Amino acid sequence: MSLELILAAFGGGVLGALIGALPAFIFTGFVGLVGIAVVAAGGPATILNDVTFGVLLGPHIAFAGGVAAAAFAANKKRSLDNGMDTLTPLSKFQDPSIIIIGGVFGIIGFGVNYLYGTVLALQTDTIAMTVATSGIIARLVFGSTGLFGKMSPANDEVAAATEINKRSILPNSKTLGMDIIMGLGLGLVVSYLVILTQMGSLGFCISAASLIFAQMGFEIPATHHITAVAGTAALMSGSIFIGAAFAILSAIIFEIAALTFNSNCDSHIDPPAIAIFICTFAILGIF
Secondary structure (H helix, E strand, C coil): CCCHHHHHHHHHHHHHHHHHHHHHHHHHHHHHHHHHHHCCCCCCCCCHHHCCCCCCCCCCCEEEEEEEHHHHHHCCCCCCCCCCCCCCCHHHHCHHHHHHHHHHHHHHHHHHHHHHHHHCCCCCHHHHHHHHHHHHHHHHHHHHCCCCCCCCCCCCHHHHHHHHHHHCCCCCCHHHHHHHHHHHHHHHHHHHHHHHHCCCCCHHHHHHCCHHHHHHHCCCCCCCHHHHHHHHHHHHHHHHHHHHHHHHHHHHHHEEEEEEEHHCCCCCCCCCHHHHHHHHHHHHHHH
16 A cells, blocks of 8 residues: 555545546446456556556445545535435536545545455455445445435324335345346356456446446446356356356345345445445355
């Protein structure tokens, strides 16, 4: 760790706040694909390791910085309508304090990932774990709904009680069916390609880039938690079936995390990141 890296991480967080969390993550996907192409052509892994997952576009820095800045903009500055909004470029508000928060959380993301990966040497995807941790910190600091969310005071007591009684952290049968088929299909094809190319981040970068259509307003699902986990499991095991099995597990954990942490809340805690680091911990523990 150096002062230059810490300052660079501030800049990465500023970028995430300026252009928005999701646009920053989309850039992660596209630049990651460029980095993979360079490696495939026999070049260095600098773009992939130090740019895509480093201080400029690393999700723990740029995306997490944008998430924290959105929470601050909505819940403290009252500029943004919804603290869970990861699409809006926060530069539109022309408020330096919002952008500074992004930079501060860029540094926090860099520091937490250093703690997890280098100091503690945790056997998981520490970038994903840092994204989840950063989101939790942002909610506890800037939000008012608590870690697991709460009903709006505007709702009457009967409605609130009914909603609480109905709330479940388990996906319904229709959602579960979609999770299984997405995990199976994407898990199989990504596992095959990752074993073929020996590039574990290929599926993740494709999925991240595909979210450009979500930014455009099309209702496409996030799939990077599926493809990232499938890639890791396939590389470690050499089996597309094990890759697909873990992809299905990741899809289900994603839904549980979304229902647990992002229901009736005022900031974003990233469900894909939670699914990725939990499944990666299991994969590395087994293989």
